[in-house]
Amino acid sequence: DTGVSQNPRHKITKRGQNVTFRCDPISEHNRLYWYRQTLGQGPEFLTYFQNEAQLEKSRLLSDRFSAERPKGSFSTLEIQRTEQGDSAMYLCASSLKGTQETQYFGPGTRLLVL
Amino acid sequence: AQKITQTQPGMFVQEKEAVTLDCTYDTSDPSYGLFWYKQPSSGEMIFLIYQGSYDQQNATEGRYSLNFQKARKSANLVISASQLGDSAMYFCAMREAVGGTSYGKLTFGQGTILTVHP
Numbered sequence: 305d306t307g308v309s310q311n312p313r314h315k316i317t318k319r320g321q322n323v324t325f326r327c328d329p330i331s332e333h334n335r336l337y338w339y340r341q342t343l344g345q346g347p348e349f350l351t352y353f354q355n356e357a358q359l360e361k362s363r364l365l366s367d368r369f370s371a372e373r374p375k376g377s378f379s380t381l382e383i384q385r386t387e388q389g390d391s392a393m394y395l396c397a398s399s400l401k402g403t404q405e406t407q408y409f410g411p412g413t414r415l416l417v418l
Numbered sequence: 419a420q421k422i423t424q425t426q427p428g429m430f431v432q433e434k435e436a437v438t439l440d441c442t443y444d445t446s447d448p449s450y451g452l453f454w455y456k457q458p459s460s461g462e463m464i465f466l467i468y469q470g471s472y473d474q475q476n477a478t479e480g481r482y483s484l485n486f487q488k489a490r491k492s493a494n495l496v497i498s499a500s501q502l503g504d505s506a507m508y509f510c511a512m513r514e515a516v517g518g519t520s521y522g523k524l525t526f527g528q529g530t531i532l533t534v535h536p
Binding site: 335337339344345346347348349352353360393395397399400403404405406407408409410411412414 | 451453455458462470524526527
């Protein structure tokens, strides 16, 4: 399978716990994006990387959120001290920098904070 | 102001009929890209079709075509010969190149739920 993969697919946690999600992009893609999607809404941009550099962060990304892409390949998104409002689907996408730059999405990680 | 507006929360179509899903956008950037994605109940976003702001012709991909009206800032998705498997949520999205730099991020609309009846 050469698509974008995300792990875990589902995560249930208690309020106040830390969680970490992983995204493996399509191998030749140098751009990687994180989005958050709540029920009935379109995805909202969180942050993106070009290679290992984090080039933009949304205001949605509070201090409790941190993302890394240490070697320009896979990425992790960590949420510290989770809150019930963090419950959502977290989507990762990757693209190749160029004219069209179509983003291809992974299956997402569905987070439920109790 | 909403950058991407999808005014149809839900649409119904008979199998084998064509259906148009509406999308209007708002940008002052001359260089932008418009995308449509399909999201089945499984949750994965599936890329369908792309239209660049400088493209002279409407994009087509199999049964999908994009009716691009630049002056009206609309980018409607047309699905011909609907199939039961087309039942899903459909999102219109835009990528802007602010100041000539492509930031890459997509801005999505609220989505339209399409139901195909047999």
